[in-house]
Amino acid sequence: MKDQGHPTVYETTITCTCGTVYATKSTVQNLRIGICAACHPFFTGEQRFIDTAGRVDKFAQRYGSERVRRTAPKLSEVSA
Secondary structure (H helix, E strand, C coil), X not given: CCCCCCCCCEEEEEEECCCCEEEEEECCCCEEECCCCCCCHHHXXXXXXXXXXXXXXXXXXXXXXXXXCCCCCXXXXXXX
């Protein structure tokens, strides 16, 4: 077996922009990440739906309301 077959593994620290530090092993030393489990909205429960490009407002202006109304089905459609 070759001596150089596996990469070198280091004791490293992973640092998030929120300040959380994780100690682990990796082939890269001192990683810096932008988002982690401590600050990601999915894990913190602060997930929000963002109105991208005003689509909800555009719908409200076009149809007059943000609430979608269901109409009762016609009797001919129900019996068919």
